[in-house]
Amino acid sequence: MHDDEWICGRLGEDEPWILGAVNPPVFENSLFTFGSAEELGEAIRNEDERYVYWRGTNPTVDLAQRKLAALERGERAKCFGSGMGAISATISSLVSAGDHVLVLGAVYGPTTQFLRYLEKYGVTHTHVDDLAGCDSAIRASTRLLYFESPSYMAYEVVDIAEVTAWARERGLVTAMDNTWSTPLFQKPLTMGVDLVVHSLSKYVGGHSDLVGGVVVGPARLIRPLALTEYQLYGAAMSPHDAAKVIKGLRTLPVRMAAHQERGLAVAAFLERHPAVRSVNHPGLPSHPGHAIALRQMSGFSSLFSFVLDTDSRQEVGAFLDKLRHFRIGVSWGGFESLVNAPALTVEESVRATMGVPVGLVRLSVGLEPADTLIKDLDLALETLA
Ligand SMILES: Cc1ncc(COP(=O)(O)O)c(C=O)c1O
Incomplete structure (x- = not known):
């Protein structure tokens, strides 16, 4: 093989x-x-x-x-x-x-x-x-x-x-x-x-x-x-x-190594931020499924979600609008970093039955430098501070 x-x-x-x-x-x-x-x-x-x-x-x-x-x-x-x-x-x-x-x-x-x-x-x-x-x-x-x-x-x-x-x-x-x-x-x-x-x-x-x-x-x-x-x-x-x-x-192995590294760097930054309630990334040691993930996965991609410290749809919207580097859009896995928030895109009743909190934001971390992405998030999080 x-x-x-x-x-x-x-x-x-x-x-x-x-x-x-x-x-x-x-x-x-x-x-x-x-x-x-x-x-x-x-x-x-x-x-x-x-x-x-x-x-x-x-x-x-x-x-x-x-x-x-x-x-x-x-x-x-x-x-x-x-x-x-x-x-x-x-x-x-x-x-x-x-x-x-x-x-x-x-x-x-x-x-x-x-x-x-x-x-x-x-x-x-x-x-x-x-x-x-x-x-x-x-x-x-x-x-x-x-x-x-x-x-x-x-x-x-x-x-x-x-x-x-x-x-x-x-x-x-x-x-x-x-x-x-x-x-x-x-x-x-x-x-x-x-x-x-x-x-x-x-x-x-x-x-x-x-x-x-x-x-x-x-x-x-x-x-x-x-x-x-x-x-x-x-x-x-x-x-x-x-x-x-x-x-x-042909480039999947090198791209995935870079996605993994950048995704984890961004997730670790968010986990430390006071305006963030929780981060859902199975590659973080704090994730409840991390031990099983390590057993059955050999790496982590860079799509994950986190919960802003707010229950206001307006504040979630203001946060997304403040981002300059993450582009607002569906799908994931490409070169460009993307952001999406179910509170703004999914019907309210559907979001509630999905058990998704208002403040949940999904990120697809692309292949731009991690510090650029972190700076972008840091500035936008100031809107909630
Ligand atoms: C987890 C997952 N599976 C399947 C699909 C469907 O794939 P496609 O958009 O190529 O039909 C998507 C699309 O977003 C997805 O996120």
Whole structure:
């Protein structure tokens, strides 16, 4: 097995590309042709592996898939046109009418919305906080346990091996969103998770110029998904986006080292500041899940939240407006540092049911110098002092 840096930079790139090009070619082909009708028929029956039509497979997308599968230590990967494309196809592939899904901890909002959408097809779900909650909510019809770790917005850490052992004993399939950690810092398949999904729009792409997703797992689960949901939903990744994923992967190890260092420096600064009530970053020793995080993760990304010492939406707004370096926006994982606050962007009733305090602010620490970012936060925090 090669190490992750080699996988990111070299896997699948041994062949001399045409004219000695340093980048793999982008196969801008909607279709591929065959020597005979029989050959075409055989290819269509195995379209998850053969190049027939771009909505199913493409060599550039395939190269990105091979790298992502190897990084996650999975047999196969399938790339989608967005993270939600990967999530909705994955969940759909695992459940049928009458099935029930357990959702452990806070997950990305549209994932919950998709589960609600599935109710019209007779698939129900229950949100639970921990394994005790899973024990109470499990039903004879429960088929899937879905979670993120660290969890959405609160960045609580789930003990992955404990959860997958619990699920396996009860015959459930597990699927996990591993976007926060990237395939470099956490490998859930090695801890018993059946299918791992990612939004590639965040750190993997890394430059806020791409929307994409991937699911990784054993061939027995990926193959049917690739032949059915992938083909029918049509959320295919384009070869151009796959080329950006491939470029993103080349620099992922160095970028993640820098994100980790800068994110932790900013989090440590905020933790010491009197205008901050708490900081939710699993890399801080004060975080309740830090010990589990150290056991199951090899590093920390730079997306985290903290709680301002205020219960006023106006003050949260004034704080955000005062920031000069952090730009106000959704998404995360790119070069630029970003800030977002659910009190200002999420409907009040929804925010309250999410258990998110008014003063919660989310930061995506980018690749600018940490002292520039800290100075920016320090000045803006004066508005609350
Ligand atoms: C944790 C998480 N998972 C999945 C997604 C969805 O990814 P995409 O925007 O690529 O559809 C997001 C997007 O913000 C996310 O934050």
